[in-house]
Amino acid sequence: MKTNEEKLAIYKAYLEGKEIEFKYAGEGYKWTTPNNPPVFDYSLFDYRIKPDRIKTRTMTVAKAYVMPEGYIFWTLTEPAYPYKDATRAPEFDLVANP
Numbered sequence: 544m545k546t547n548e549e550k551l552a553i554y555k556a557y558l559e560g561k562e563i564e565f566k567y568a569g570e571g572y573k574w575t576t577p578n579n580p581p582v583f584d585y586s587l588f589d590y591r592i593k594p595d596r597i598k599t600r601t602m603t604v605a606k607a608y609v610m611p612e613g614y615i616f617w618t619l620t621e622p623a624y625p626y627k628d629a630t631r632a633p634e635f636d637l638v639a640n641p
Contacts, residue, residue, distance in 0.1 A: 607635035
C-alpha cells in the first residue's frame with residue numbers, strides 16, 4: 544500500500560504528462576502501461592511512475608595499428624600473428640555501438 548505522499552507524487556507526475564504504469568496488487572504481476580487513463584484504484588492495483596530506461600550498449604572497439612609502409616589496419620582482437628613493425632595507434636581506433 545502506498546503512502547499518501549507516494550500517491551501524491553504519482554498524481555502529480557500523471558498531471559505533468561509522465562507515463563504511469565500499473566499492475567495488479569500482489570506478487571508475480573508485471574508492470575504495464577494502461578491504454579486508457581488510469582483509474583487509481585489502490586485496492587486492486589499498484590501504480591508507479593514509469594522509470595526512465597537507460598540503454599546500456601556494449602561498445603565495440605576496432606584497434607588501429609600503423610605499419611611501417613604507412614597503411615593502417617584494424618582488428619577487434621589482438622593481431623593473430625604479432626607485427627613487430629606495427630605501431631599501436633589508438634587515435635585511429637574505430638568505436639561502434641551495436
